[in-house]
Amino acid sequence: MVTxxxxxxxxxxxxxSEILGIQPYVIRFWESxxxxxxxxxxxxxxxxxxxADIDFLLGIKKILYxxxxxxxxAKTLILKNGKNSITRLAKKSPKAHEEKRNKVTNLLLSHxxxxxxxxLRAANNNYEKEELFNILNxxxxxxxxxxxxTR
Numbered sequence: 698m699v700t701x702x703x704x705x706x707x708x709x710x711x712x713x714s715e716i717l718g719i720q721p722y723v724i725r726f727w728e729s730x731x732x733x734x735x736x737x738x739x740x741x742x743x744x745x746x747x748x749a750d751i752d753f754l755l756g757i758k759k760i761l762y763x764x765x766x767x768x769x770x771a772k773t774l775i776l777k778n779g780k781n782s783i784t785r786l787a788k789k790s791p792k793a794h795e796e797k798r799n800k801v802t803n804l805l806l807s808h809x810x811x812x813x814x815x816x817l818r819a820a821n822n823n824y825e826k827e828e829l830f831n832i833l834n835x836x837x838x839x840x841x842x843x844x845x846x847t848r
Contacts, residue, residue, distance in 0.1 A: 707737065707745035716751060717758055727757055730768050733780045753780060755787030 714721045728734045733753060736744040746754075760766045760774065760783065775783055 705748055707747060708751060710736075710744045710746070713746050713751055713754065717754055719758065724754065727754065731757065731772065731775070733775065749784065752784045752787050756783035756785070759786050 708716070710721045710724055714724055717724070724734075728736070734750060734757075736746045736750055738744055757771065760771050761768070766774065
């Protein structure tokens with residue numbers, strides 16, 4: 698049984714790497730380069746990231762991967778404009794929103810026949826659930842049309 702985390706819940710480095718679409722070692726490297734990334738550490742040094750940390754990491758990913766800035770220029774940008782400017786970049790990024798929507802769509806398509814209930818429970822918020830229901834209805838319509846053509 699998959700348990701759904703609250704949107705404001707802390708995430709492990711594995712979960713964050715999955716959200717960002719990058720390897721955990723990249724996140725650890727960014728921690729060493731950007732002092733603004735400060736995950737909470739629990740016993741054994743395990744990292745837990747707040748939603749604000751994840752938004753900042755999304756912004757870092759955007760300026761490094763999409764805008765093609767170097768780490769040095771990214772640090773300068775953060776010092777000049779502040780951490781919140783990077784966080785706002787992540788929230789404005791249509792590509793990040795599109796990637797998230799595509800990830801949800803792919804998840805739904807890959808598990809539709811067997812695990813649609815698990816996919817719906819895995820959606821993080823109401824918008825994603827609404828998006829999943831719309832996609833699910835579209836898939837059902839396509840299936841019905843295809844069945845009509847084969848008769």
